[in-house]
Amino acid sequence: MNPHPDLTVGVIHGLGWLYLLLFFLNIGWSVRSFKVDGQFEDILGFKHIPKAFLWAGYSALLLLVALVHFAVQSATSAEDFVLRLPEFIKNPADSVIANPISFFCLSIVIYIAIIVLRKTWVKPTVSWILFNLSVLFISVSMTDYDFRRIVGKPDNVPIVGMLFLVGFTTWLFFVKANENDKRLAEGRPVREKELSDQVLVWPDLVYTEMICMILITALLIVWGVALQAPLEEPASAVKTPNPSKAPWYFLGLQEMLVYFDPWMAGVVLPSVILVGLMAIPYIDFNTKGNGYYTFNERPFAITTFLFGFMPLWTGMIVLGTFIRGPNWNMFGLYEYWDSHKLEVLNNVNLSDYFWLTFLELPLPKPDPETSFVSQASSILLREWTGILVILFYLFAIPPLLAVTIFKKFFVKMGFVRFMVLANLFLFMASLPLKMVLRWVFNLKYIVSIPEWVFNI
Amino acid sequence: MSVTEYIRKSQIWRSIFRHPAPYDRRNRAVVILTNFFLHLHPVSAKKGGIALSYTWCMGGITFFLFLVETLTGVLLMFYYRPTLEWAFTDIRALRDVNTLGIMREIHRWGAHAMVITVWLHMYRVFLTGSYKPPREFNWVIGVLLLVLTLLLSFTGYLLPWDQLAIWAITVGSNMARATPFLGHEGPGFQLLNVGGFDLITNASDARFLLLGARTVGEETLNRFYILHCVAIPIVVSGLIAVHFWRVRKDGGISQPL
Numbered sequence: 001m002n003p004h005p006d007l008t009v010g011v012i013h014g015l016g017w018l019y020l021l022l023f024f025l026n027i028g029w030s031v032r033s034f035k036v037d038g039q040f041e042d043i044l045g046f047k048h049i050p051k052a053f054l055w056a057g058y059s060a061l062l063l064l065v066a067l068v069h070f071a072v073q074s075a076t077s078a079e080d081f082v083l084r085l086p087e088f089i090k091n092p093a094d095s096v097i098a099n100p101i102s103f104f105c106l107s108i109v110i111y112i113a114i115i116v117l118r119k120t121w122v123k124p125t126v127s128w129i130l131f132n133l134s135v136l137f138i139s140v141s142m143t144d145y146d147f148r149r150i151v152g153k154p155d156n157v158p159i160v161g162m163l164f165l166v167g168f169t170t171w172l173f174f175v176k177a178n179e180n181d182k183r184l185a186e187g188r189p190v191r192e193k194e195l196s197d198q199v200l201v202w203p204d205l206v207y208t209e210m211i212c213m214i215l216i217t218a219l220l221i222v223w224g225v226a227l228q229a230p231l232e233e234p235a236s237a238v239k240t241p242n243p244s245k246a247p248w249y250f251l252g253l254q255e256m257l258v259y260f261d262p263w264m265a266g267v268v269l270p271s272v273i274l275v276g277l278m279a280i281p282y283i284d285f286n287t288k289g290n291g292y293y294t295f296n297e298r299p300f301a302i303t304t305f306l307f308g309f310m311p312l313w314t315g316m317i318v319l320g321t322f323i324r325g326p327n328w329n330m331f332g333l334y335e336y337w338d339s340h341k342l343e344v345l346n347n348v349n350l351s352d353y354f355w356l357t358f359l360e361l362p363l364p365k366p367d368p369e370t371s372f373v374s375q376a377s378s379i380l381l382r383e384w385t386g387i388l389v390i391l392f393y394l395f396a397i398p399p400l401l402a403v404t405i406f407k408k409f410f411v412k413m414g415f416v417r418f419m420v421l422a423n424l425f426l427f428m429a430s431l432p433l434k435m436v437l438r439w440v441f442n443l444k445y446i447v448s449i450p451e452w453v454f455n456i
Numbered sequence: 457m458s459v460t461e462y463i464r465k466s467q468i469w470r471s472i473f474r475h476p477a478p479y480d481r482r483n484r485a486v487v488i489l490t491n492f493f494l495h496l497h498p499v500s501a502k503k504g505g506i507a508l509s510y511t512w513c514m515g516g517i518t519f520f521l522f523l524v525e526t527l528t529g530v531l532l533m534f535y536y537r538p539t540l541e542w543a544f545t546d547i548r549a550l551r552d553v554n555t556l557g558i559m560r561e562i563h564r565w566g567a568h569a570m571v572i573t574v575w576l577h578m579y580r581v582f583l584t585g586s587y588k589p590p591r592e593f594n595w596v597i598g599v600l601l602l603v604l605t606l607l608l609s610f611t612g613y614l615l616p617w618d619q620l621a622i623w624a625i626t627v628g629s630n631m632a633r634a635t636p637f638l639g640h641e642g643p644g645f646q647l648l649n650v651g652g653f654d655l656i657t658n659a660s661d662a663r664f665l666l667l668g669a670r671t672v673g674e675e676t677l678n679r680f681y682i683l684h685c686v687a688i689p690i691v692v693s694g695l696i697a698v699h700f701w702r703v704r705k706d707g708g709i710s711q712p713l
Contacts, residue, residue, distance in 0.1 A: 166576075172512070173583050176510075189712075191504070192510065193712045195502065195504030197502070198502060199500060200481070201488055201498060201499060201500060202487050203484070204503075212517060216517055216520055220566055220569070221558075223561070228551065228561065231547060235619060236619065244626065245623075245624060246624055246627045247628065248568075249609065253631070257631075262634035262641070263635065263636055263639070263642045266630075266632070274599060274603060277602075280595065281591070281592035281596070289585040290585045290586070290710065290712070291584060292584060292711075293583060305582050453645070
C-alpha cells in the first residue's frame with residue numbers, strides 16, 4: 001500500500017460533495033442567467049437559445065462528475081480513478097510557484113490586473129467564471145497528496161477561507177466603486193447619497209446584527225465539529241521541527257527575514273508598518289471619497305493600500321504558509337517536502353562587489369587590537385558605497401520626488417507631511433527593491449557591518 | 457388575556473423592561489434608549505450606512521467573535537492549568553475526555569476568524585475613506601486594536617504547549633533578540649554598557665522581557681497565560697469601548713457628507 005496515496009475513497013467522496021455543492025450553486029446561477037442574460041441569436045441554425053442553457057449544461061456536467069465520484073467504492077478503484085490532476089501539469093506548475101521571481105511576478109500581475117481590468121473582472125458573468133475556476137482549481141488540486149497535506153492542515157484552512165473572503169470583498173468594492181465612479185462622471189450623486197433617509201435602528205440594524213450573530217455561531221459550531229484543532233507532540237525544546245514557522249499571520253514578517261536581518265524584518269519594518277497605518281489619516285490630504293466607495297476619486301491611496309494588502313501582506317502569508325518548506329526552501333503546491341532539497345545560495349555583499357570585483361583589492365580589515373576610531377574608519381572605508389546608497393535612498397530621494405513626480409503632493413501637503421509620506425513609501429518599497437536586487441545581483445547586504453550586528 | 461400579554465404586564469417584566477413592546481415608532485426609539493446593551497446604537501441611522509453591502513458587518517462580527525472568545529475562553533480556563541506538568545495533558549483531555557471539549561475548537565477557529573475579520577474591517581474602512589476627518593483618531597485606535605488582536609492570538613498560540621506552540625512562539629519571539637539597542641543581538645546593544653559590562657545580555661534584553669526566560673519555558677507559559685487571559689483582554693475591552701464611543705461621537709457610521 002502506498003502510504004501517501006493521491007486518492008482514497010474518503011477523498012473522492014469528499015470531492016463528490018464539493019462538486020455537488022458547486023452543481024447547486026450553478027443551478028442557481030442558471031436560473032439567474034435565464035432571467036437576465038438574454039439569448040444567443042443563432043447557434044448552428046438554432047434560433048433564440050437562452051444563454052442560460054450553457055450554464056445549465058455546465059451544471060449537468062458537474063452533477064455527472066459528482067455522481068462519478070460517489071460511484072467509487074473500493075480502494076483499488078480509487079487508485080485507478082481517472083478524474084485527477086495529470087502529472088504533466090504538476091511539474092510546470094510547481095516550477096512557477098516554487099521560484100521567488102515567478103511567484104512575485106505572478107502576484108504583481110494579478111494585482112495590476114485587479115486594478116487595470118476593474119471594469120471587466122467584476123462583471124457578473126466574468127466574476128462567476130473566476131469563482132468557478134478557483135473552486136475547480138482547489139478541487140482538482142485536492143487529488144494530489146502533497147497539496148492536500150499542506151492545504152488541509154487544520155490551521156491552514158482559515159487561510160483558504162480568507163483568500164476567498166479577500167476576493168469577494170475586493171469584488172464587492174469594485175462593483176460599488178465602479179457604479180459610483182460612473183455616477184460621479186455623469187455628475188449624479190453617489191449611490192450612498194440616495195440612501196440617506198433615516199431609518200430606525202430597531203428593527204433595521206438590530207435584526208441584521210442578530211442574524212449575523214446566529215450565522216457566525218452556527219458557522220463556528222459546524223467548523224468546530226468538522227475540523228479538530230491541531231495538537232501535535234508535547235513540547236520539546238530539543239526537537240526542532242523543520243520548518244519552524246511562526247503563527248500564520250506573522251508569516252509575512254518571517255518571509256522578510258529572507259531579505260533582511262532580524263532587526264529590520266522583525267523590529268524596524270513591523271514598527272514602520274504600524275506607524276504607517278496610524279499615519280494614513282494624517283497624510284492623506286484628499287478630502288474626497290469620505291463615506292462612499294470610489295476608485296477614481298482616490299486612485300493613489302487605493303492603489304498603494306492594495307499593493308500593501310495584496311501582493312505584500314496576503315501574498316507573503318500564502319507564500320509562507322503553503323510554499324515555504326523544510327530549510328525555508330520553496331516547494332511547489334504539488335511537491336513533496338524533501339528536507340534534502342538543495343538550493344544554491346551564493347549571496348554577495350555590495351562591499352564585496354566594490355572591493356573584490358570592481359577594484360580587485362582585498363577588503364579593508366579593521367584590526368581589533370587598535371583603537372575604536374581606527375576600527376570604525378576602516379569599517380566605514382569598507383562600507384562607504386553601501387552607506388552612500390542608503391543615505392541617498394533615505395535623504396536624497398524624498399526631495400527629488402518632491403520636485404519631480406510628486407510636486408503636486410509636496411505643494412499640497414507641506415514639508416513634514418510629505419517627508420513622512422515619502423519615507424513610509426520608501427520603506428514599503430524597500431522590500432520589493434531588496435527582492436529584485438537579490439534575484440538579479442545575488443545581493444546579500446547593501447551595508448554589512450557584522451562587527452556591530454548592523455546589516456541592511 | 458394571552459400568556460405573553462400576562463407576562464408583559466407582570467411586575468417582574470415591567471421592572472426589567474420599562475417600556476411597552478417595540479411595536480410602534482415611539483417604542484422602537486425607546487427600546488434603544490433604555491436598554492443598556494442596545495444603547496450602543498443611535499435611535500436611527502442612515503439607510504446607506506447600515507446597509508450590509510456597505511459595512512460588510514465586519515466590525516460587528518469582530519466584536520461578536522471577541523465575546524465568543526471571552527465566553528469559550530472562560531470555560532477553557534476551568535479546565536486548563538498553565539504549568540509544564542499539566543498544560544499539554546489538559547488540552548489533550550479536552551479533546552479526548554471532556555464533553556464540552558469542542559469549546560477549544562470554537563475558541564481556536566474563532567481566534568483565526570477574528571484576525572481575518574479585523575483585517576477585512578480595516579479594509580472596508582480604508583476603502584470607504586472612513587478614516588478621514590473627523591474620524592482620524594478612531595482609525596489609530598483601530599490599528600491598536602488590530603495589534604492587540606494579533607498579540608492575543610499570538611499569546612494564546614503557546615498555551616496548548618505542543619510542538620506547534622513552542623516553536624511558533626520561539627520563531628516569533630526570536631526577532632526580539634535583534635531589537636536595536638535593546639536586544640542582545642541587535643545593532644547598537646554594545647553602546648549600553650557601564651564600565652565595560654554590557655547592560656543588554658540574553659538575560660536582560662527585550663526577548664527576556666517577553667519570555668520571562670532565556671528560552672520559551674514555564675516562565676513564558678505563565679507570562680503568556682496572564683497576558684492572554686487577563687492583561688490584553690482588559691486593555692482590548694477598554695479600547696473597544698473608546699472605539700465604539702468615538703464612532704457615535706464622530707457622527708456614526710460614515711456616509712457621504
